[in-house]
Amino acid sequence: MAVDLLLGLQWGDEGKGKIVDxxxxxxxxxxxxxxxxxAGHTLVFNGKKHxxxxxxxxxxxxxxxxxxxxxxxxxxxxFKKELDKLEEQDVDYRKSxxxxxxxxxxxxxxxxxxxxxxxAKGKAKIGSTLxxxxxxYMDKTGRNGIRVGDLExxxxxxxxxxxxxxxxxxxxxxxxxxxxxxxxxxxxxxxAVDVLKSLTFIDSEEYxxxxxxxxxxxxxxxxxxxxxxxxxxxxxxxxSSNTTAAGACTGLxxxxxxxxEVFGIFKAYTTxxxxxxxxTELFDDDGATMAKVGHEFGATTGRPRRCGWLDLVALKYAxxxxxxxxxxMMKGDVLSGFETLKVCTAYKYKGETIKHLPxxxxxxxxxxxxxxxxxxxxxxxxxxxxxxxxxxxxxxxxFLEKELETPITIVSVGPDRKQTxxxx
Ligand code: GDP
Ligand code: IMO
Ligand code: MG
Numbered sequence: 001m002a003v004d005l006l007l008g009l010q011w012g013d014e015g016k017g018k019i020v021d022x023x024x025x026x027x028x029x030x031x032x033x034x035x036x037x038x039a040g041h042t043l044v045f046n047g048k049k050h051x052x053x054x055x056x057x058x059x060x061x062x063x064x065x066x067x068x069x070x071x072x073x074x075x076x077x078x079f080k081k082e083l084d085k086l087e088e089q090d091v092d093y094r095k096s097x098x099x100x101x102x103x104x105x106x107x108x109x110x111x112x113x114x115x116x117x118x119x120a121k122g123k124a125k126i127g128s129t130l131x132x133x134x135x136x137y138m139d140k141t142g143r144n145g146i147r148v149g150d151l152e153x154x155x156x157x158x159x160x161x162x163x164x165x166x167x168x169x170x171x172x173x174x175x176x177x178x179x180x181x182x183x184x185x186x187x188x189x190x191x192a193v194d195v196l197k198s199l200t201f202i203d204s205e206e207y208x209x210x211x212x213x214x215x216x217x218x219x220x221x222x223x224x225x226x227x228x229x230x231x232x233x234x235x236x237x238x239x240s241s242n243t244t245a246a247g248a249c250t251g252l253x254x255x256x257x258x259x260x261e262v263f264g265i266f267k268a269y270t271t272x273x274x275x276x277x278x279x280t281e282l283f284d285d286d287g288a289t290m291a292k293v294g295h296e297f298g299a300t301t302g303r304p305r306r307c308g309w310l311d312l313v314a315l316k317y318a319x320x321x322x323x324x325x326x327x328x329m330m331k332g333d334v335l336s337g338f339e340t341l342k343v344c345t346a347y348k349y350k351g352e353t354i355k356h357l358p359x360x361x362x363x364x365x366x367x368x369x370x371x372x373x374x375x376x377x378x379x380x381x382x383x384x385x386x387x388x389x390x391x392x393x394x395x396x397x398x399f400l401e402k403e404l405e406t407p408i409t410i411v412s413v414g415p416d417r418k419q420t421x422x423x424x
Pocket of ligand 3: 012013014039040041042297300
């Protein structure tokens with residue numbers, strides 16, 4: 001059975017967690033393939049909100065297996081907190097949660113290095129989530145990292161010490177004057193590692209291969225979004241992993257010819273948290289309304305998200321890079337009440353009109369060119385059928401489908417599992 005992918009097409013927080021949870025009924029296995037606790041995936045059902053960071057969003061379904069793949073980076077301390085929350089909800093994760101031996105471990109000093117690096121950058125900071133993501137992937141590609149499988153070796157603590165000592169000298173080099181008590185951080189870390197070690201570690205690429213052969217259905221869950229991809233995003237204001245479709249191949253060990261559907265998730269407008277260019281960003285009342293109605297605050301850091309109109313140039317690019325086969329449009333309900341909606345359909349770039357994403361989308365290089373759409377005033381949040389959607393929203397959807405040459409198969413009209421409209 002081919003592996004289906006679900007990916008964010010913008011700068012993250014598109015609503016991936018919600019849709020993975022909704023789609024889990026159709027899958028045996030949900031597998032995260034990259035990122036780590038920089039992610040915050042929100043699920044809402046039975047009147048309760050749950051935020052997952054490293055654990056796949058299928059975890060609340062009893063009959064699904066949830067795999068943390070080799071491409072993910074794991075902070076044992078945050079992972080333990082996630083497990084504690086699941087325990088409070090009586091989720092029996094022990095039988096359904098599997099962890100790849102090849103996933104890398106975030107050490108306390110990776111987090112400190114992240115903070116030191118950001119402080120040293122000053123105004124040019126990435127706006128990282130400070131979860132140690134960049135430094136951990138740097139140690140992975142630098143071939144210094146510690147992997148989950150290493151925790152089963154007798155000498156892993158010596159390797160830990162050597163790496164942490166090296167990190168401390170790097171932190172001193174930054175001269176960022178960050179204060180920390182490593183003994184305290186390490187006490188938490190080692191306690192959390194013991195909890196992690198009580199879970200099931202597997203050779204995940206073999207597991208995924210055998211599952212495919214046995215015709216199990218697998219959904220790979222992306223974190224972040226395509227515009228935060230280390231290669232294809234707005235570098236250097238990106239994360240440190242491949243968030244695009246190729247990342248699922250390397251982050252799970254799935255061969256490219258074994259990819260099935262590619263579900264691309266996008267908000268009906270655009271948000272971004274952290275630094276970096278954002279051509280359609282709004283600094284007016286419209287942006288403030290999106291932020292307020294959409295409750296646009298980061299699920300991991302609580303930071304306010306920047307808001308703006310939908311950027312079709314960027315969305316098209318993300319569809320191309322990922323080979324998206326189906327689109328899912330989130331948060332259409334947030335746009336109810338806008339008299340006019342704008343969609344960026346081209347950029348003015350060096351005096352020319354272009355329709356592709358150029359190398360540099362800093363504000364001095366590109367100016368968005370907008371197409372206007374009539375808004376709708378109906379409250380969508382109680383709707384459950386495609387036939388109920390207002391005409392103006394249908395016109396908006398049909399325009400996007402035509403431009404992106406891809407069907408929009410889900411329209412989400414609220415955070416709850418049930419607020420999901422399927423379109424044929
Ligand atoms: P993820 O990182 O892609 O999983 O997305 P986040 O959970 O970080 O952010 C999406 C936010 O929007 C969460 O607070 C969700 O509960 C919420 N959400 C998801 N879909 C919808 C929707 O259709 N309408 C509204 N109003 N909120 C939504
Ligand atoms: P989910 O999976 C939105 C952003 C950070 C920062 C940049 C680099 O919830 O969509 P990092 O900590 O990865 O080094 O930060 O990437 N970022 C996210 N923005 N959603 C996320 O994840 C993000 N993960 C990282 O804000 O700009
Ligand atoms: Mg999020």
